[in-house]
Amino acid sequence: MDTQDLEQQLKKLIIETCNIPDAPADFPSDAPLIGPESPLDLDSLDAVEVVVAVQKAYGVRIGGEDSSREVLQSVQTLAEYITKS
Amino acid sequence: MTIEFIHRQSAHCESGVTANLLKHNGYSISEAMAFGIGGGLFFGYFPFIKINHLPLITFRGAPGSIFKKCASRLGVPVTSRQFRDPQRGMDALDASIAAGIPVGLQSGVYWLPYFPAALRFHFNAHNLVVYGREGDEYLISDPIIEKPVRCSSAVLERARYAKGALAPKGRMYSIGQVPGEIPLAAAIRAGIKEVATRMVKVPIPLIGVRGMRMLARHLQYWPDKFGDKQSIIHLGHLIRMQEEIGTGGGGFRFIYAAFLQEAAAVLELPRLEILAQEMTQIGDMWRRIALLGARRCKGRNSTDNTFPALAELMRECSLREEKLFRELLHVVKK
Numbered sequence: 178m179d180t181q182d183l184e185q186q187l188k189k190l191i192i193e194t195c196n197i198p199d200a201p202a203d204f205p206s207d208a209p210l211i212g213p214e215s216p217l218d219l220d221s222l223d224a225v226e227v228v229v230a231v232q233k234a235y236g237v238r239i240g241g242e243d244s245s246r247e248v249l250q251s252v253q254t255l256a257e258y259i260t261k262s
Numbered sequence: 263m264t265i266e267f268i269h270r271q272s273a274h275c276e277s278g279v280t281a282n283l284l285k286h287n288g289y290s291i292s293e294a295m296a297f298g299i300g301g302g303l304f305f306g307y308f309p310f311i312k313i314n315h316l317p318l319i320t321f322r323g324a325p326g327s328i329f330k331k332c333a334s335r336l337g338v339p340v341t342s343r344q345f346r347d348p349q350r351g352m353d354a355l356d357a358s359i360a361a362g363i364p365v366g367l368q369s370g371v372y373w374l375p376y377f378p379a380a381l382r383f384h385f386n387a388h389n390l391v392v393y394g395r396e397g398d399e400y401l402i403s404d405p406i407i408e409k410p411v412r413c414s415s416a417v418l419e420r421a422r423y424a425k426g427a428l429a430p431k432g433r434m435y436s437i438g439q440v441p442g443e444i445p446l447a448a449a450i451r452a453g454i455k456e457v458a459t460r461m462v463k464v465p466i467p468l469i470g471v472r473g474m475r476m477l478a479r480h481l482q483y484w485p486d487k488f489g490d491k492q493s494i495i496h497l498g499h500l501i502r503m504q505e506e507i508g509t510g511g512g513g514f515r516f517i518y519a520a521f522l523q524e525a526a527a528v529l530e531l532p533r534l535e536i537l538a539q540e541m542t543q544i545g546d547m548w549r550r551i552a553l554l555g556a557r558r559c560k561g562r563n564s565t566d567n568t569f570p571a572l573a574e575l576m577r578e579c580s581l582r583e584e585k586l587f588r589e590l591l592h593v594v595k596k
Contacts, residue, residue: 196562212378222498222556225505229553240273240511240545247271247408 183256187231191252194230195223206253224249231255237262264394267364269403269410273517274509275389276328277302278405279366282391284338286364289440293405298521299335299449300328301456303514305583306469307477313427314384316499319477321513325387325428329366329435331456335449339438344431348423351432352415355392355400358436364393364403368433370424376404376411386428392418450525451594457518458587458594471587474580482573493569498559501552512545519545522590533593537586544582551575 178186184206191210192200197217204216210227211219219227227249228239237259239245248258267286270293272278277297284291297303304323311318322328326342333340345351358365370386371377394401399412413421422432461470468476481500484493504513519541526534554567554575565571 196560221502221506222559225501225549225552225556228505228511229549238516238542238546240516240549245273245505245511246406 180256180260183259184252187252187255187259190230190234191217191219191227194226195219206256207251210249210251210255227255231259235259235262263359263362264396264401265359265362265364267391267393267403270405271408272405274302274322274514275404275406276300276325276387277332277517279389279391280329280332282403282405283364283366283437284333284336284440287338287437287440289336289338289444292520292524294517294520295450295524296332297328297514297517298457298525299453300330300332301453301460302328303457303518304460304469305471305473305513307473307480308468309480316496319500319503321504321509326368326433329389331453332449333437335452336444336446337441338444340435341438342433342435344433346431348419348432351422351434352419355434356395358434359392359395363436364391366391366435367418367422368430369418369421370426370430371421373417373421373424374404375413375417376402376407384424384426386424386426386430447529450528454522454525454590454594458591461587462584462591471580471584474576474583478573478576478580481576482570485569494559497555497569497572501555501559504548505552512548515541515545515548529594531593533589537590537593540582540586544579544586547575547579547582551579 188204195217201216209215211221211224224245228245232238239248239258248255268282270278270282270285272281272293274293274297277293277300280296280300281291281293284296302322304320306318306320308318330340330342343354345354355365367390368386369388369390370384371388372384390402390404392400392402398415400415400418402411402413404411422430424430464470467473484496488496505511519538522534522538522541526532526538551572555572557564558567
């Protein structure tokens with residue numbers, strides 16, 4: 178799967194997992210994922226949902242010495258992390 | 263003056279600073295190893311100590327203890343000082359840098375300008391390394407930030423003298439010369455023994471697996487005791503303490519699993535590899551509590567995320583951890 182497809186898949190997964198009915202149709206992959214500048218308005222509690230959903234869908238655990246703050250910076254960084262894991 | 267210092271990012275600030283300072287002095291260990299040798303893992307629930315009106319729940323040992331214990335167990339000399347007078351504290355920092363010694367600083371996160379606004383909160387036990395000064399700016403290796411950063415002297419002084427709980431009071435520390443022979447295996451055993459003893463042997467109901475059970479008992483009745491709004495605030499607080507603040511997730515259980523994995527190779531104890539896997543699974547279970555709790559906080563209620571259901575999961579975590587730490591005590595005693 179190429180990077181763009183993975184990013185689109187992740188956006189869909191995040192929107193479904195965090196239950197965001199009024200999510201924008203699309204948003205930049207490098208936009209902040211968590212925090213006040215997030216286009217999806219995700220907070221740190223949503224981050225837990227994203228981490229678990231990614232582990233379930235892709236078998237990739239975000240944690241330990243891999244800083245989840247860095248991995249969850251944007252959909253782009255998340256896709257890069259999944260690809261290299 | 264700039265000291266050549268290699269910046270490595272880490273999940274947790276104190277173990278990251280410890281590993282980075284050791285590496286600078288010629289002894290390379292991972293963040294997980296520094297965390298494990300320093301006896302970083304813990305569980306404590308202190309309902310009578312309030313931080314921002316919420317009970318103190320901690321998954322790690324006291325601030326400063328990982329650095330001190332890790333260095334001491336490896337036989338590495340350390341210097342640690344506090345200064346009542348901020349000017350003296352900043353002068354001592356300058357003197358160390360001029361002498362070519364990178365300095366670890368305890369500081370308040372809230373004042374550090376390079377932290378994204380969303381991550382700034384009043385936490386005074388954050389650790390970073392200062393490795394140089396250019397004009398009015400200090401060069402900083404903050405292990406939870408991706409790249410080295412800078413901070414003005416006035417702001418750094420404010421962060422070093424932040425007021426409130428765990429106030430740093432200008433605390434600075436550094437590492438002396440690393441000895442030729444490092445007692446790594448003995449240090450690992452000592453770190454494991456300390457954590458395992460604290461988790462299962464200390465007869466205080468607030469800490470270790472007993473502390474988890476007490477929290478489970480209390481959590482179950484939070485809605486009755488505090489009402490809906492406050493019980494959700496308490497639950498959100500528990501999740502943040504566990505999954506944020508540099509824990510590496512699962513309340514430091516994933517970092518500890520990485521440490522056990524490395525320890526298995528050093529001590530040539532394959533059983534530790536199995537226990538590392540079990541620790542990871544326990545971390546997943548803590549994360550499940552966080553996941554279900556987060557859904558409740560967001561109003562997505564179901565039968566599996568009621569307060570009694572979350573309390574039951576926490577009891578299961580305590581039982582699995584009790585079994586694991588008892589076996590760890592047995593394995594490292596041999």
